Amino acid sequence: MEQIANWALDTAVARGASYADARVVELRQRELSTKNGQVGTLLESESLGIGIRVIADGAWGFASTDRLARKTVEACAAEAVAIARASALAKKQDVVLAPEQAYVDTWQNPYIKDPFRIPVERQIELLLAADAEMRRVPGVTLAEGSMLFRRIEQFFASTLGSRIHQVKLQSGAGIVATSFADGEIQRRSYPNSFGGQHALAGYELVESFDLVGQAPRIAEEAVALHKAEPCPEGVRTILLDSSQLALQIHESIGHPIELDRVLGQEANFAGMSFLTLDQLNRLQYGSEIVNVVADARLVHGQGLGTFGYDDEGVPAQCTEIIRNGLFTGYLTSRETAAAIGAARSGGTMRAESWNRLPIIRMTNVSLLPGTWKLDELIADTDDGIWMETNHSWSIDDRRHHFQFSTEIAWEIRGGRKVRMLKNPSYSGLTTEFWNSCDAICAREHWTLWGTPNCGKGQPMQTMGTGHGAAPARFRNVRVGIAFSK
């Protein structure tokens, strides 16, 4: 890999690039799915290629190829330089990067069991066993399961002198029970919706889920939802489980703190942000118990936003985003850090694969744990609604107004869960919502959730992000409007 990267850098410099970096990436992926007792998708794939990013004439160019002979790599590097020179036709000023050191290093996330060494028939067997448990429950009309494993090996080299080799191993799995009855589709997912839970871990993560043991519960809940009362409409106290709160963090904190959005670079697609530069260290983003970090370091956990170095060679860091409710930090790159006068990038640039340009992505944007035990929090709630497992999510293009719905809810009366509710939803404005947070559960209830499907950029890139959260309580939240007539 190093030799290939060097061909690219040498050519870029020879062609006049003032800066260049190259990533040789080899991706291996295994996807499995089952449905109603049969195997659905069964795919193993591999992909190897190089992405070359250059600055020439003060502007950016990027080219990528999967043809890794010396001649084609050099041609690709030359193309990147030609593209940069074309970019310069419409430049306002030269690209400036915040300073960074050169690193020569290797990094790999820890894991116990390599999922690619687990026989695929064992993995299918597990999904089919969970599938059978779900279908054993009368009323379940569709049982589905899936697993996804990825091994991403990357060699990064830059003209700064960095030579960084990283290997990331990612695992994930989930099951879903769906019930159609009386003109209504209800579903329950475990351990999370939209593909389950994913982390930078080995197959031991999947084994820890106990998919077979949990399958009957979610199947019964999916069926029971048909007879549950609809979630009422009104302004209520809500409690969110940690997986739903993770997505709330993703949408209403993670995206608005991306500095490329703030600076208008994503205005045409992903949108912009209400967190204009004047808000930094001034905006009371949340209540005083709200503390949020963006932490890519392994010490934070093995999330989908964990790495040794980002894709422009900046070491993993922890950035304080919200301290005691005050907005204190953005997600930055070398270019955007320089644009706001920061001394250094926060190290958040990542690319989907070799054929995509690194852009600012969430690392592990996490709400730090509070102090409550979950049973004590419920006991402390006189009148509230506990909402669990995301069903839908939507937020405006500046990240003010959001609406979420969850798969299931329970009404809390007098400190107890008293009845199941179907079709729960809530909506609000970002800063009002986070300022209404009055309780966060403790570390023992905290989970680092993986969101494997975050879309951003043009061309679109899908990226995994991490979000740690413990259940939390929010006051005076609008509930139920999604189903209002």
Added chain:
Amino acid sequence: MPGAPSGGRLPSASHPEEMTIRRQRRSQASRRARRRRAGPAVAAAHLLPQAELERIAEQVFRASDADETEVLIEAVTDALTRFANNTIHQNVAEQAVHVSVRTVYDGRTARAATNRTDAESLRRVAAASSALARVQPKHPDLLPMPGPQRYRTVQRFFPATAAATPEDRARAVLQVLRMIERHRQTAAGILATGCSQMALANSRGLFASHQQTRAEFSITVLEPDSSGWQKANTPDLAALDPLALAERASQKAAAARAPRELEPGRYTVVLEPSAALDLLGFLFYDFAGTAVLDQRSCLNERLGKPIFGRNISLWDDVYHPLQTGAPFDGEGIPRQKVLLVDRGVPCNLVYARHTARKMNARPTGHALPLPSELGEAPVNLVWAGGDTSLEAMIASTERGILVTRLWYIREVDPYEKILTGMTRDGTFLIENGRLVCGIRNFRFNQSLIEMLANVEQLGPAVRAAGEESFEMVVPAMKVANFHFTEVTKF
């Protein structure tokens, strides 16, 4: 696409006449471009020659000892020039090949894929597919692979588009940015060009191939308190008019200045084609036979019933002149034109071969590559249009909302098909038949089934591009009682 509000008159690129003119213009321009450039010789450099496609397939067949073997080869060359803050800030190109191999052993099947095409890599990918397939349980629905098929020709490859250079894109963007700066506005967007190729071969002698080009432009024009947006996508760069799209987005941004805040509620809306597209796109999989079998389609217990208005008809038709894509499905079966909704009545579904057998229907050529739990999908949707211009829709509206674009649409209820999302980049109040002002963006929670029963007027169907759905042929729609539930801060 229809667009910029200008004293109630909206210059429209969506009329059939204009599309005809554009087609004529683009073929003239293509001829000019072919004369100017090396043409096919340049374009051919981006694609794998037929002999190379055959070599890959043959090497895989030789390496496989399966009962049946299928090879899917995809190649793409794509480039995208991205601008923001009136400068090019990202500019990328990619070249990639993808070879995937499906093997079948005694009713068991699996797929493996690689992006390497040397003999050893092809041998390994065949072996990987074999190793996966052999350990599967038998799949009771698996059918023998189809033999050779005959396909209708579709011409969707424009050599000048494939040959577009970074300089071509940069100069086109520069022209747009100069115009935007003259208007003292700020723009962000993309101009992309590329070509792709797909070939499908199996050991029963089936061979199908397709190649096409693409050109896409989208732009968001920003003012301090307003914005406007336009987007178009076509196989032919010469048919794309970035300057006209930018001008329309610019006019929208200007007209939307100082937006008013309205109370949420039920309004008559005029949905421009892109806005209609991004809603209607959420229906496509409901027309899959497998979705109905799995009881997750909103058409469960509704097929044959008049659930939409009589002005709503829908086809899947890959051969439509405004459509793109290959004339064969994931198994190599020729795609058929299928009437899905006939005057308000969902009447047909699309079927892969195995789904058709289970549902006592005929295959329609819409299979996804196997193995897949999803079965099939219609991906070339064509909605029936009408003859009401956007201007006429506005003129006939006493009080309503003109919607340019929708954003972050998600499904809240899969059976009633309630969708939520936001308006974005050009939302206007209509009063007494005229556009009055821009308004702050609304959140909607709207059942698609209810919406398609409330369509009062339809514009001519055009090829529309959005961000939530793949491109379709869609008309502008005037819809009564559209449900806006909340309003945001801008």
